[in-house]
Amino acid sequence: MRAPLTVFARGLQGLISQIGRSLLVLCLALSLLLTACNGSSTGLSGNYVEDTVAVADNLLSTIALSADDPGRAEAETQARALMNDYVARYRPRSAVNGLSSFTTMQTALNSLAGHYANYPNRPLPEALQNRLSKELKKAESSATRGA
Numbered sequence: 001m002r003a004p005l006t007v008f009a010r011g012l013q014g015l016i017s018q019i020g021r022s023l024l025v026l027c028l029a030l031s032l033l034l035t036a037c038n039g040s041s042t043g044l045s046g047n048y049v050e051d052t053v054a055v056a057d058n059l060l061s062t063i064a065l066s067a068d069d070p071g072r073a074e075a076e077t078q079a080r081a082l083m084n085d086y087v088a089r090y091r092p093r094s095a096v097n098g099l100s101s102f103t104t105m106q107t108a109l110n111s112l113a114g115h116y117a118n119y120p121n122r123p124l125p126e127a128l129q130n131r132l133s134k135e136l137k138k139a140e141s142s143a144t145r146g147a
Helices: 002-037 048-063 072-090 100-118 126-145
Strands: none
Touching: 048 072, 048 100, 048 126, 072 100, 100 126
């Protein structure tokens, strides 16, 4: 009588093992799907010059917003995402991260990110706004020149 019980136990063990593998495959598939759907919404093209000009223009318009502008908070949130995507894309690229345009851009992005992190509810001081405008314009012109 023990033989049928042993066969049943082995069958049950095999079924549980198969279900476990199926769940693992399902979890991996969902993970990949969710990762693919979490792509960059900032619209970086992958072209360094175009992206540098676009990011600089976007940030120049964001820092020019007045303190009482109703869209300022949303613009700053989008600017932070754009800065993170830009740096994440181009900092690891040795062909780009040694360019003076990237160094200047990174300096500006670090300054702006530092302000947003430390003083999230305060407008940019005029001195910082002027410095950022100069650096972003310089990075933009250097990138278009290829430097």
